[in-house]
Amino acid sequence: MLVTALPGQSLPAVIEPDNDLSILDVIKENRAEIRSLITRTGAAMFRGFEVGGVDGLHDVVRALSGAPLDYTERTSPRSSLSGNVFTSTDYPPTEEIFLHNECSYQAQWPMKVFFYCLQPAETQGATPFADVREVYRHIDPAVAEEFIRRKWMYVRNFSEMGGSWQYFYDTDDRSQVERYCGSQGIDVEWVGTDGLRTRAVREPVHPHPVTGEPVWFNHATFFHISSLPQIYQEEMLEMYGEENLPTNSYYGDGARIPDDVMKHLQKAYRAALTRFDWQADDLVVIDNMLTAHGREPFTGGRRIAIAMAEASDAPVEP
Template sequence: MTAMTCEEVSRVSALAQPLVFTPKALGPNLAAWIRDNSDALNRQLYEHGAILFRKFKVNGARDFEDVVAALGEPIIEYNNRSTPRTQVRGKIYTSTEYPASETIPLHNENSYSHAWAMKLFFFCVKAPEVGGETPIADSRRVYERIAPAVREEFIRKKVRYVRNYGYLDLPWQEAFQTDNKADVEHSCKSNGIEFEWFDDGRLRTWQTLPAVARHPVTGKDVWFNQAHLFHVSNLGRDLQSALLSSVGEENLPRNAYYGDGTRIDSAALDEVRRAYDAEQIVFPWMAGDVLLLDNMLFAHGRKPFSGARQVLVGMASENRDHGLQPPHDLPT
């Protein structure tokens, strides 16, 4: 690591992830440091999947935008939205604006979509008084931990994501960032999304995608879907019952099925959730921290918190290839 002019000061878990860097000298500019060490940094990212930068100089959203751009890969807009966020500047956004009392399950960003960012950057402007961590989990290890029978059924059948915009989900105008139906239809057709308009202006979409992807650089198979997050079982029992009785299953804000349209047994998704829980790594935020994730190699979430919390997010390097060849261990 000496070639990177930075020392590795701590490892957050026995799995040595994320890799933690702090500067030898006080407060160097993180964007400049990344530009000077981009090749070595990418090698470390492909190996570890997650890197935490601590005690570097990052003063606000403008500096953070420079950090996201420092690897020389295009910064991505937050399109095909599934959660509420606020644009802070350029292509820098707040993290998901859910109530502080809620947990956000571990997931890979936009793995429900045909296009996603390969790299995610998180910048802690203000750490909360209690909680509010961003847990992470190695998607390679999650894949390996899931029971083979469950994993192989998902691989064979894939995942169908269904959304009914409005209700508790985002309105379609916010999700697609337009109030023009023709623009929505063009976006859907361009991204392999089926859609249906209703007489009252409501929109339903659905798309089928692989449950597992192969990383384009490492060649590793990773668990890469949001079935456990979209599925109705992700809601509390009271909310599930209330929604099912009021709008019915087909009109739920969102739900996940197997790709052939059959229901996913909640027990299978519980197996997936147990794998995420077993692999999650949690560390406390410090103001000024920047976390870099390879979005295919590592999932992320959010713990409940109290007190003010401000974490910004930037995304870079779009990918549209799930890796459609059969995973290595799938019988043919």
């Protein structure tokens, strides 16, 4: 295999064929080296290989990381393409999706996330990446220390308008929701006839299980209403009021996070952002604790499949 870099981009590293080996044969022969590359750089892209569609993605995930994980404790609308391979977030193409680490609001999360380009957009449509080690370096130490001391809380409201708890928890059994939330450190409050409000307090910084380095790993910025475009902020506040927003972030003690702090965090993510244009059959694997991802607006029939693997509470494999 040939390891290169995209011109002028720090992410992802690029793995290209230098012989006639298939992508699965390349992984089989170089698995330890590829995994080390992902941990070192944060992301690696297979380019120039015939992946073989969604079934081929399944095979790659299993070869590199084992069985793909289910999408639990959902926060984004996605559709299953096959088993535990899903569409990327089904939001309107005119909307940007801000940088975030997949499922970093959960007590457990996937260590690897796979992105596979079935069809690139006509314009834009990149999946921007940001090394969260670099994000952390851009955050004022006083801001980071405040979060570390107070932690961060995310609040979710489930309703017919904001998205039902039945969809996001994939059940209509309240007791099942309560059992799951209790096991994950999530407080449950049933609201009205069929509404649900949940609260959870999480750490903003975590040690990486392989490298040991502290990484900025949370959804505090992504869940905060100020990360939405201004027009959506106004519409959401008018529709729900702050208390009933579908998602929002606070300090761990429940206090509001000042606007200037959120702007500072948003700026730190954007300062570390890199982007590239998808080509059909590109397949990117990220270390989810080291690399945040987002989505540009786009035109055309963009289709990106995703799969998640390697639960963070499973035995660590280098």
